[in-house]
Amino acid sequence: MRAMALLLVGLLALAGCDDEPADGAADMNPGAEGEGEGEGEGEGEGEGEGEGEGEGEGEGEGEGEGEGEGEGEGEGEGEGEGEGEGEGEGEGEGEGEGEGEGEPVGRAGLFGPGVESFTVEIDYAVGAAPETRREGLLDNRSPWLLFETNALALFGDDPPLLLVPHELEQMEELPADAAPFDDYRGREILDLAEVYRDAPSTAADRSIYVVWINGYYEDNSGRRDTVLGVSLGDTGVIAMFKPVLEGVSNTPMAEQTTLVHEFGHAAGLVNNGLEMVEDHHDSEHGAHCDNRDCVMYWTIESAAGLGNFLGPLLGNDDDPVLFGPECVADADAAAE
Ligand SMILES: [Zn+2]
Numbered sequence: 001m002r003a004m005a006l007l008l009v010g011l012l013a014l015a016g017c018d019d020e021p022a023d024g025a026a027d028m029n030p031g032a033e034g035e036g037e038g039e040g041e042g043e044g045e046g047e048g049e050g051e052g053e054g055e056g057e058g059e060g061e062g063e064g065e066g067e068g069e070g071e072g073e074g075e076g077e078g079e080g081e082g083e084g085e086g087e088g089e090g091e092g093e094g095e096g097e098g099e100g101e102g103e104p105v106g107r108a109g110l111f112g113p114g115v116e117s118f119t120v121e122i123d124y125a126v127g128a129a130p131e132t133r134r135e136g137l138l139d140n141r142s143p144w145l146l147f148e149t150n151a152l153a154l155f156g157d158d159p160p161l162l163l164v165p166h167e168l169e170q171m172e173e174l175p176a177d178a179a180p181f182d183d184y185r186g187r188e189i190l191d192l193a194e195v196y197r198d199a200p201s202t203a204a205d206r207s208i209y210v211v212w213i214n215g216y217y218e219d220n221s222g223r224r225d226t227v228l229g230v231s232l233g234d235t236g237v238i239a240m241f242k243p244v245l246e247g248v249s250n251t252p253m254a255e256q257t258t259l260v261h262e263f264g265h266a267a268g269l270v271n272n273g274l275e276m277v278e279d280h281h282d283s284e285h286g287a288h289c290d291n292r293d294c295v296m297y298w299t300i301e302s303a304a305g306l307g308n309f310l311g312p313l314l315g316n317d318d319d320p321v322l323f324g325p326e327c328v329a330d331a332d333a334a335a336e
């Protein structure tokens with residue numbers, strides 16, 4: 001009964017894609033944490049790299065290590081490097097032994113067998129509450145049905161139990177002093193998650209943590225005032241930038257569509273953890289899809305591009321699947 005905790009923090013420095021307003025699954029990727037699995041065998045999932053150096057450092061090129069994370073803008077140069085202490089501190093003290101279900105996992109296996117539930121945990125900064133209004137929507141439906149429909153489209157025929165809040169009371173407002181800045185880098189968003197995320201993603205009970213920020217995304221080129229949301233590497237952490245979202249007409253649908261896009265990144269689309277059934281990777285624009293009618297098309301993460309995408313959807317009489325067939329196929333293939 002010794003459990004080993006392999007802590008790895010990978011590090012990844014990342015990347016930065018120069019030009020586009022992507023949301024970047026940025027890259028900080030703190031790696032997996034693996035606390036050792038169960039009885040006595042000591043492996044721990046975390047495997048890892050963990051060296052701490054991270055390329056990334058000065059040059060802003062996309063890909064941070066390994067799986068092609070990186071896509072885009074991320075933290076860009078500079079940031080990220082260095083941290084990553086990859087220590088593998090070996091022996092934990094034996095807590096958690098035996099079960100193994102509590103250990104945080106990354107996106108791998110999300111669409112595979114054994115996933116029983118999928119929780120979307122939502123926090124929001126003061127003044128940045130997510131849209132839950134039903135007025136103006138068909139049959140006064142909840143805007144959150146759009147996210148649910150699209151999550152189910154990726155989960156396929158045998159989906160886990162989806163636990164998605166539809167009402168503000170099911171979400172949590174952060175303390176006033178928790179998120180007081182005007183601009184947030186990936187590191188600061190991960191710091192918030194570190195403190196306020198309540199539902200870790202485990203092998204059977206997966207989760208993402210989404211925080212609505214009353215401010216803007218910032219990378220090495222400064223404030224990105226058209227970036228609607230970001231998904232941070234393989235952490236399952238997503239930030240939504242309220243002042244930008246409010247600038248798009250029909251903010252409830254803008255928020256949902258942005259969340260669908262960021263969930264796609266968190267899940268490993270496109271070619272960023274999920275293998276492609278056929279090539280549809282628009283590699284010039286990070287982990288995006290080359291189908292212009294798919295929610296993973298790169299322009300959707302900026303305010304103007306999203307407006308164009310939403311136009312034809314508004315007034316639709318149900319909650320459409322926004323992923324194109326190529327992206328859905330990748331998720332389906334991962335289920336087998
Ligand atoms: Zn994107």
Ligand SMILES: [Zn+2]
Pocket residue numbers: 280289290291294295296297323324325326327328
């Ligand atoms: Zn697609």
